[in-house]
Amino acid sequence: MFPITTKKKSNPTTSIGLKRRTLIISAALKAFAEHGYSGASIQKIADSANLSKTNVLYYFRSKKLLYSEVMSSILSIWDSSFDRVTVNDCPAQALANYIAEKMENSRTMPLSSKVFAIEIINGGPNLDTSFKHTHKLWVQDRITLIEDWMTAGKMDNINPEYLLHHIWASTQYYADxxxxxxxxxxxxxxQQEFTHATNTVIKLILKGCGLIVPEHYLS
Incomplete structure (x- = not known):
């Protein structure tokens, strides 16, 4: 048999170290999507990354810290132009763009959605208080935006919270x-079929809000 060798550790701040951190996070994302938090061991993640368990723990001292990093990377991926939309923007265009972005994330990064879905289905036991607070503030802010659009007569009077739930359910379904x-x-x-599916979701949701679908999303 060939002797077992351990890959040399690199400083986490060097280019090699940053690449290795990215590799570990990618392997962890896959493991958490397939096995959930409890079923994804550091050893499984190390094997997937082709690294030793010791090497993984050099960059992330515990599974909890690694999971937190994975969740942070998911939220950064989900950063959307909708986060910065104001009442002066067109609701039809803003909502259509948001739906399209969510659908594209489901197409190109389904594992991110699956990890988040597993966490939420289990009651969010591994989400820290900071995340829960920040997410709640974001939702309330976007609810206020939608209410302002309705007050200005820019869209039909509907429940903003239910609208957001419906957008998430419709778009993340394509990943989960x-x-x-x-x-x-x-x-x-x-990709062509997925574009058609995206435009269909946009049409269904916007028409339910009394909005005209932007020409770019007609098909």
Whole structure:
């Protein structure tokens, strides 16, 4: 048998160290998506990253810290132009863009959505207080924005919170239930089919808000 060797550790702040951190986070994302937090061991993550367990713990002292880093990376990926929309913006364009971004995230980064979904389904036991507080503030701020649009007569009077829930459910379904979609569809959706699905979701939601679908999203 060949002797087992351990990869040399690198300073976390060097270019090699940063690349290795990225590799570990990517492996952890896959492991958490497949096994959940409790089922994804540091050893499984190390094996997936082709590193030793010791090496992984050199960059992340515990699974909890690594999970926190994974969740932070997911939230940074989900940073959206909708975060910066104001009452002066067109609600149809802003909501359509937000839905399109969420759909594209589901298409290109489904594991991120699955990790988040598993966490939420289990009651969010590993989400820290800071995240819960920040997320709640974000939701309340976007609810106020939608209410301001309604007050200004820019869209129909609907429940803003339910609208946000519906957008999340409709878009993240394409990541969280991708197996079901492929089984029903008969094959993996092409990019053209996914674009058509995106435009369909936009049309259904915007028309339910009494808004005109922007021409860019008509198909």
């Amino acid at each position: 239930f991708s197996y079901q979609i492929e089984n029903v569809h008969g094959a993996h959706m092409s």
